Amino acid sequence: AQSVTQLDSHVSVSEGTPVLLRCNYSSSYSPSLFWYVQHPNKGLQLLLKYTSAATLVKGINGFEAEFKKSETSFHLTKPSAHMSDAAEYFCVVSLRNNDMRFGAGTRLTVKP
Amino acid sequence: NAGVTQTPKFQVLKTGQSMTLQCAQDMNHEYMSWYRQDPGMGLRLIHYSVGAGITDQGEVPNGYNVSRSTTEDFPLRLLSAAPSQTSVYFCASKLGGMGGTYEQYFGPGTRLTVT
Numbered sequence: 001a002q003s004v005t006q007l008d009s010h011v012s013v014s015e016g017t018p019v020l021l022r023c024n025y026s027s028s029y030s031p032s033l034f035w036y037v038q039h040p041n042k043g044l045q046l047l048l049k050y051t052s053a054a055t056l057v058k059g060i061n062g063f064e065a066e067f068k069k070s071e072t073s074f075h076l077t078k079p080s081a082h083m084s085d086a087a088e089y090f091c092v093v094s095l096r097n098n099d100m101r102f103g104a105g106t107r108l109t110v111k112p
Numbered sequence: 113n114a115g116v117t118q119t120p121k122f123q124v125l126k127t128g129q130s131m132t133l134q135c136a137q138d139m140n141h142e143y144m145s146w147y148r149q150d151p152g153m154g155l156r157l158i159h160y161s162v163g164a165g166i167t168d169q170g171e172v173p174n175g176y177n178v179s180r181s182t183t184e185d186f187p188l189r190l191l192s193a194a195p196s197q198t199s200v201y202f203c204a205s206k207l208g209g210m211g212g213t214y215e216q217y218f219g220p221g222t223r224l225t226v227t
Contacts, residue, residue, distance in 0.1 A: 009152070032213045043202065044155075044218040051213040090154055099170065100145075100216060102154035 004033075004093045006103035014111045019078040021106045023091030026072060032094035033074045035065055038105075039087045047089075050074060061085070086110045114138050118203050118219035125193040125226045133188040133222050135203030142208030144186040145216070148172065148199040155202060161186055162208050193226045200224070 007022040025031060035047040048059025055067040061084075065076045074091060091103040119134045137144065145160035147170075157170030161180040175197060177189040186205075190197060200223050204216040 034215055036218075043220045044204075046215045049213075049215055094213065099157060099160065102147075102156070104152055104154045 004091050004101055004103040006089075006091050006106050008106050009104065010107045010109070012109040012111065013081045015083055016080050019076070019081045019085065019108065021076040021089050021091075021108065023074045023076065023103060024072055025074060025091075025093045027093060030069075033065075033067065034092040034094065034100075035059065035063070035074075035076050036090045036092060037087050038090065044090065047076070081108075081110045083110050083112065116203055116205055116217050116219035118201075118222050120222060121220070123222060123224050125190070125224065127193060127195060127226060129190075129193050131190050131193065133190075133201055133203075133224075135186045135188065135219060136184050137186075137203075137205040137217070138184065139205060139217065140183060141205035141217075142183070143214075143216075144180065144203065144205045145170070146176070146178065146186070146188045147202045147204065148197075149202060149221075150199050158188065158201075190224075195226045198224060198226045 004025045033050045036044040037047050038044050047063050048057045050057050050067045057065050063078050067074050088105045088107050090105050092100050094100050116137045142163045146158040147155040149155050156172050158176050159178040161167045164180050164183050167178050180186050200221050202221050203219040206216045207214040
């Protein structure tokens with residue numbers, strides 16, 4: 001069975017410090033992986049995606065994620081947090097039948 | 113392009129009532145889906161469709177019905193609303209095809225309360 005686990009339900013950082021949101025997946029074949037962001041009372045926006053090309057993926061707003069097959073991880077990072085980054089972040093694994101499975105989400109708080 | 117649109121934005125139902133949540137997309141996407149979002153559980157797939165006339169169940173299909181008569185529209189019907197169906201509902205669409213490498217585009221959501 002394919003699934004995704006987000007290891008932290010809440011992460012709090014200070015503005016200007018690095019962000020790390022952790023995601024592990026399980027899949028019986030090479031997956032497609034995505035990170036989405038949801039700002040309060042808004043829909044979901046794609047940050048970045050991995051689809052078996054380069055293992056380091058760059059996304060919007062300075063976010064990056066690295067696909068590590070040996071660790072079955074796809075952690076999201078950003079060198080310097082901004083107040084506008086405060087939101088809920090979802091790691092998603094895409095299944096062969098076009099289904100997508102979401103992690104439970106990580107709420108990012110950015111302190112001034 | 114309007115992208116993915118959903119109506120209504122908010123809805124309050126009494127237990128036992130039925131209603132239809134509307135979803136439309138103008139990107140000519142083959143694949144459309146419905147999710148519900150509950151606190152601490154991420155988004156869970158209710159039903160999906162890979163093209164007009166083809167639908168299938170997701171993780172949590174009970175109490176919901178769908179049909180896909182056109183490429184553009186994918187309505188979600190609640191047959192007899194229950195308080196457990198209080199949630200935020202998102203419709204999404206993407207290009208189809210095998211492998212699932214395409215990202216989904218999400219609508220703005222419908223906040224449903226069942227009393």
